[in-house]
Amino acid sequence: MLHEPAKPAEKDPAGPYKMRLGIWMFVFYSLFYAGFVAVNLLSPLAMAAIVFAGLNLATVYGFALIIVALIEALIYDGMCRKKEAEFAAAEKQKSGKSKKGKA
Amino acid sequence: MAIIVFLIFVVFVIGLSLYLGNKAKTSSGYYAAGGQIHWGVNGIAFAGDYLSAASFLGICGMIATVGYDGFLYSIGYLAGWIVALFVVAEPLKRLGKYTFTDAVDANYNSRGIKLAAAISTLVVSVCYLIPQMVGAGVLVEPLLGIPHAWGVLMVGAIVITIVATAGMASTTYVQFLKGGLLIVFSSVLVGAVVIRGLSTQPDQNGAVEFYEYSHLAAVKNGDQIEVTEAGWDVLEQAEVKGGLFFVKLGHEGKETWWYASETDGVLTLKESQSVVTKGAEKWINGAPASADNQLRQVGNLEQIRGQKNTETGSLSIFGFLSTITDKDTIVRTWKTASFTDEAGAKVTVYYPKDVTGDRIMRPGLKFKVEGTWLERLDFLSLMLALFLGTAALPHILIRYYTVPSPASARKSTIVAIAAIGFFYILTLFMGLGAMTSGVINPADSNMAAPLLARSFGELLFAVISAIAFATVLGTVSGLIVAASGAVAHDLMDRYLNVKMDDRQKVRAGKIAAFVIGGIAILLGILFKGMNVTFLVGLAFAVAASANLPAIVMLLFWKKTTARGIAASIVVGIVTSLGLIAFSPELYTLYGMNPLDAPIPLNNPGIVSIPLSFITLVVVSLMTQKNAKA
Numbered sequence: 001m002l003h004e005p006a007k008p009a010e011k012d013p014a015g016p017y018k019m020r021l022g023i024w025m026f027v028f029y030s031l032f033y034a035g036f037v038a039v040n041l042l043s044p045l046a047m048a049a050i051v052f053a054g055l056n057l058a059t060v061y062g063f064a065l066i067i068v069a070l071i072e073a074l075i076y077d078g079m080c081r082k083k084e085a086e087f088a089a090a091e092k093q094k095s096g097k098s099k100k101g102k103a
Numbered sequence: 104m105a106i107i108v109f110l111i112f113v114v115f116v117i118g119l120s121l122y123l124g125n126k127a128k129t130s131s132g133y134y135a136a137g138g139q140i141h142w143g144v145n146g147i148a149f150a151g152d153y154l155s156a157a158s159f160l161g162i163c164g165m166i167a168t169v170g171y172d173g174f175l176y177s178i179g180y181l182a183g184w185i186v187a188l189f190v191v192a193e194p195l196k197r198l199g200k201y202t203f204t205d206a207v208d209a210n211y212n213s214r215g216i217k218l219a220a221a222i223s224t225l226v227v228s229v230c231y232l233i234p235q236m237v238g239a240g241v242l243v244e245p246l247l248g249i250p251h252a253w254g255v256l257m258v259g260a261i262v263i264t265i266v267a268t269a270g271m272a273s274t275t276y277v278q279f280l281k282g283g284l285l286i287v288f289s290s291v292l293v294g295a296v297v298i299r300g301l302s303t304q305p306d307q308n309g310a311v312e313f314y315e316y317s318h319l320a321a322v323k324n325g326d327q328i329e330v331t332e333a334g335w336d337v338l339e340q341a342e343v344k345g346g347l348f349f350v351k352l353g354h355e356g357k358e359t360w361w362y363a364s365e366t367d368g369v370l371t372l373k374e375s376q377s378v379v380t381k382g383a384e385k386w387i388n389g390a391p392a393s394a395d396n397q398l399r400q401v402g403n404l405e406q407i408r409g410q411k412n413t414e415t416g417s418l419s420i421f422g423f424l425s426t427i428t429d430k431d432t433i434v435r436t437w438k439t440a441s442f443t444d445e446a447g448a449k450v451t452v453y454y455p456k457d458v459t460g461d462r463i464m465r466p467g468l469k470f471k472v473e474g475t476w477l478e479r480l481d482f483l484s485l486m487l488a489l490f491l492g493t494a495a496l497p498h499i500l501i502r503y504y505t506v507p508s509p510a511s512a513r514k515s516t517i518v519a520i521a522a523i524g525f526f527y528i529l530t531l532f533m534g535l536g537a538m539t540s541g542v543i544n545p546a547d548s549n550m551a552a553p554l555l556a557r558s559f560g561e562l563l564f565a566v567i568s569a570i571a572f573a574t575v576l577g578t579v580s581g582l583i584v585a586a587s588g589a590v591a592h593d594l595m596d597r598y599l600n601v602k603m604d605d606r607q608k609v610r611a612g613k614i615a616a617f618v619i620g621g622i623a624i625l626l627g628i629l630f631k632g633m634n635v636t637f638l639v640g641l642a643f644a645v646a647a648s649a650n651l652p653a654i655v656m657l658l659f660w661k662k663t664t665a666r667g668i669a670a671s672i673v674v675g676i677v678t679s680l681g682l683i684a685f686s687p688e689l690y691t692l693y694g695m696n697p698l699d700a701p702i703p704l705n706n707p708g709i710v711s712i713p714l715s716f717i718t719l720v721v722v723s724l725m726t727q728k729n730a731k732a
Contacts, residue, residue: 047465054428066178066524077514
């Protein structure tokens, strides 16, 4: 039922790329989150300003923090998959060549 | 009805655990469900594990009483998953086997790390267990009509059964089931709230008549307050710290407490609710407490966009929020004050305070973002701990070992972010729905969401209560698996090198689950009455201080040494717990004056997290030679 067998973690050639990407995306989100905390601390009244459909900045920014987290997560997954597929294709090509060479 | 739904759920969960029992015969099966869980199932199980009593009961209750400030927890809890996804998920899956300790110790094989990380897992799990068990007691009390302590005991017994029969396998499916049900039925509840709309006289669809609280005009004669209207006698006056005045009035043979509110020189006495206790005697609102005489549920709008005695009818999602946000909407909130009266009885008064909608819908009612620099620092500290705490919670981290590969760990985290994020948006609607529907128990905000469900009928109440109960079961099961892993796998097997075959290791884990379950039951009884979200916030601070620096630095700083990691974990635990123990909020819990607390912060993260990082760096630099040797 949907389950796969556990396998030992192999060396991941896309690992360094994913780590770098993860750090940049983490930094971006951290700044977005820090902006929310900073507005609350430095200009709390600004949070009461109506900015969209009768909703104030506090509500819109709060929802945005949740929605942006999901969007970033999906982008990250898409980019990781692409890179993993590239390495897998390169690996396949390499093993194909070496088989030919042996033959 | 509620009891039947509740019993069906309990029987199903225990049956499932017994069915899955044969999957927990090996260590891998017991601690990590054999590492075979599909990422989609694991993602929803993550949500089931993470959306604890604090999220469902605590956040909704906090939003219902202090508005937007409660939603800050939703934002912080969700943001923490970004750290888990981008920094921790795949590397941790690669490093670990069953527990958090396995991961941090993977490159070092250090006894110091094993001991420190296992203790940290236990401390964080126990800190997190307390609010879950408190939430369990709060839920079961009105649902089954049994005392708090029995509710906690019952939950403890069921959870121990779940964990001891099938470990992580049954825990995963209970969490999956609960996570899915919680999201679906919370959506149903929010749909019902916006379709019903808002009213200045909420009557729970005609089920409970709206109670109109009275006002009396009064004047001050020197220090004495006198009621203008005839037939009301002032029997006693009380001033509470903070400049609040309460007056005991006698009227037609009944004695009740009123809140004295002065605006622009005009004194008004506002009808309040009160609980007076002396010895074994207890009076509620001037009459002996009984099954028929309990505190009235509260929470309503006094004005909707400047209109009194009105209702909106069905609203859109944005329309619901914007109506409450309007500056001409007035929300009646309820505050609490306690004091001792002239006869020596303990008096707790629940008094009304009207707040405009634009004030409710921005931060500041609980967290003093416009207060002193220390109060602002406390807010910053909380937001930091929430952001960094998620990726350091041992019961969350062990879920990365239940999937087959690092890519599955990543994908399940994304499913978790989608599910958890959606749920947290719903909390704002559920909390505000409770705030305006006359369903809040003024003595305990934790039941706001289930009581909101009851305002739509017994069936929804029964289902939501059963799900809330499942919420506790799912999270507590995960915590007990994590804690039993720390005892049996980290301490007994790896630190003390107790010789055990695989079957004995599983047995040791099950015995540890029994003991930790017992401790959780005891703590759940002792901490009755605390807001569960506040307690979970503290658990996040301990986790972020003790565990996160170790995880981050071992992944990103090559000079990290085993001693550096062990020292940072110990410093993180000791400083965060120490700061909490001497904080104003805990002084209140001890029954002492919070102003006497030597630590002015309620949230320790701003001090303990950097201190733990600094400790790791300094000790690692000092022990470079040892590491090379």
